[in-house]
Amino acid sequence: MSVNLLLLFVIFLPFLGSFFVLLSKDGADQTFQNAFEASIFTVLVNILITLSLFSFMPLTPALDEIRYSIRFLPFMKFSFGADMLTLLFTLGCQMAVLAGILGIKGEKQNQRHVLFYTLLYLSFLNGYFFALDIMSFFIFFMLQLFPLYMLIGKCLPENKHMVSVRLFVHYFFGAMLLLAGCVFILSLKQDDILLFNIDKMHLSYRKSIMVWGGIFFALILRVPVWPFHHTLSSVCAVLKNPLVFIALLIMPLTGIYGFMRCWPLNIPFEISVLSPVFQALCVVTMLFAAFGEYANLGGGHKLLNYVFIYDLLYLLAVFLPIDTIGENIAYSVFSFLLISACLVAIEGCVLRQSAAANISVRGVLCKMPRAALCYALFVLAAAELPVSAFFGNNFVIVSKIFNYHLYMGIAVVLCMTLGSVSLFRRMYVLKDESSIYQIKEQIEDLDMMSFMVMMIFMAVLFLSLVNPLWFAVLKGI
């Protein structure tokens, strides 16, 4: 099969699958088994196709190793391409969504619409990651907002809808800024401006400010840097659905991916004056997130702040004037997505079981051996356990930050330490044996399929210790 066709498959398969999910019939007891199985199948096939794309990657990736252009209208040409960076982000998101889908398996309410919008969201995410030209990049950047808004709207309580509107406006404003930047770029050249060529264009001072400022603020609005963190955290604070939570957690990574794709190594002079302020803001936000994670007791808050810490770490890394750590960031993001998604899914399962039994979460994992094993392994991986790809690549990233600025490096390690300690504390709360005597109800453990999938994810992380994803890169599927 042609590689170009595979590329299009990865983008449009979830889109097609979403309609199968929408049209699937509910079970007699209002379950969503058919929709669930259709979405699992779609995401699994998507993962397999993405893995097969790895085999086309040479060992020294350039930016457009696989490139495919498609012309929809005479004036509209979309270019898609893939390199190692793209594939890692795509694969990470797909696997995270798979974990999220498994996380809602035990839900009593019908989740058909949630699954439909999730697959739609995944399709647009894939399109965004594979986009090579500025036009398709913007279109998919914008398109993600619609299913995300619907997803949040479906899962928020009635009285909290304003927060989702605020989040949508927040992201929409960012998209408009990107549009402004794109308009300026397109005014110079009419057709097919590739993302990695933007910095090669000769722009006047004012246009340069408009272009780079537009791109910068559009992407930064997706990352939870103070004061833009508030809208995202206010939505996550009230969300109960693990799948939607995961979908939201992917959003900051799209901003980071955007920076990795189109941000030049040497920051444009017009923006560079703001660089130290911006880095200081990142570090301060990180510290607040770390303290917040440490001080908060709820699992959702802890995970959210944990995710913020790593989002900001990647953002700081992207802004370093080094071009050699892109791959490390991508591998780390891939592992991070797997780890955080599995933690969210298990946390969701634990909360659901404790709510069903009307008990506190303390000690619940003692009654759920499979969930306990998965949770412990993923917490260890999240806490920089070195037997995973996460550690090795983060080590390289942090070492580069240290080389750039000592105090920034110290602050980053401090935040990572606090983040890890907080997750450990949460794990010990969930595994507190002294509270077992209170639990008399039957607690349902993580189902076998979810357990196996999570163990496979763990094996992927473990096997990637020395050479990340070597099994996919060298052999393909």
Add this chain to the structure above:
Amino acid sequence: MLHETLLYLFVIGIFSLVKTQEKHAFLFCTVLTFFVGLVFTFFVMDWRIIADSPQVFSIGSTVGENIKLDIISSKQNYMLIVPFFVTTLLALINNLIFKYETHKKKMLSLFVFNLIAFMMLICGNNFIQFMTFVFVIDILSQLLISDINAAKRYSMYNLVADMGIFLVLSMLQGKLANLDVGNISHYYETGRHRDFIMFVLMLSLFVKWGFIFFQGYWLDLKSAKFHALYFLTYLSTPMAALILFIKFYPIVVVSPSFEPLLDWAVGLSMAWGGLGAFFAPQIKEKFVYFHMLCVAFLVKLIEQANFIWTESFSNILICLFIFNLCFYYLHYEIDRGHGKNKKSLFLVFLAFLFVVIALSLQVFSLFIPEHALWILAFEGVFLFDVSQMFVAYGGKLRAPNEEKNLCTRTAVVMLGSMGLLAYMSSFKVAMHGWMVCFALLFFVLCLMLPKKINDEARAFYGKIQYVDLFAFLYDKCVLGIIRKAGFLAHIFIDFIFLERTLWPAVSAMNGSFVKVYRHMSRLGGAYYLFCTIAGFLIVMYLMMR
């Protein structure tokens, strides 16, 4: 070579995970222990024939950075592995013969995988490999702690220490752009912050060793089983920290603050360990304090030997491990058997005596006149504590005089022989006879310590223990401040500034825009035409510029 040894051990480890029926578990463990013994003989044979030049066996490497796992077979690495192999073998045999151990197979698996992790740590050459196996050792150790609070504290302390090591290694990697440990001596050619690096690394190691101020999590382990305790003290994190200390000494010795910091930490730990071992009412607490005393001394000895691991260190480590086993059997004989089996008790005391003599001989063999003070202090405190423990246990025995006398006699024989040994060995080079006499007199006085003073001291110790200064400071100075800062930040920044000021302002502005827009839109088509033309003109103007 070492990679073959590791492979054999790994296969044994995998076999130990196989599920068996309960009645076959003992046989299964016996066979596997026998195979571990067999691997040890191969290991020793390899050690004898190993060439002077090291042989390297590498596993994989990434494209960008030089992350790989090395297995370096060199004489020095074999030397360093020997004590851990021997102690693991001893622990396995003990696991087999001790009838009260119910989880023999689980223990066997843990011991074997822990040994593999130690071997990988020792024969590595790469920062990532060091970090990986230090973490693996931490996790395996944590699996032995059944009490959830003790396990939590243990893992928290070690996690913080590991992140300290992570910080230092990432600083080194940032500057050197090389993960090879052989390059760290070149760090200061370009890098800076030697005091900071030394301080962070040493603090992390102090936490792992359980030195003074960081002994809290070790004391929590008094609720753990003895089996777990002796494993944790000499086959776990403190020893992993010791190996890191040997590997990373080039970056700490260059700091002028290193020597004083280490001296103070070792001195205070030895003093506190010695005092604790004397005053602690419970045998497991005594055990922990003994560990603190011995590890602190071992660290100082290694530093004095210029970080070169010799056979004497291996012997000291093995002696300390057997000393722990004796502790274990003493506890077993007195607390469980109530000292009724006089023959066993006598054997334990005899073993104790031999191991203390052997240990002291090894310590004296490392004697350097310049550092006589450390050796004297250790031997003095150690022997005093051991003898006091014998006296205390003698008092605890219900079957009165005969066993009590046995205890006291053992203590006296121990002290006497040590004094003689001290005088006859290298001590005589540096010390005057009056010092030895003074030391002996002091010990005898201690032996005859009036009961009242002894009781008062014990009560005082009990009071100190209830005031957990470290936990108090942590709660008030760290947690309290973080909580208050977080609360204030939440109130002032998130709530007052963002929630009540910024967002309402934006919202109000948005509202007024909407109002203006609605008002203008009532004007109809003319308004739309105006807006479109104005917008078009602005965009055109900007694009033309």
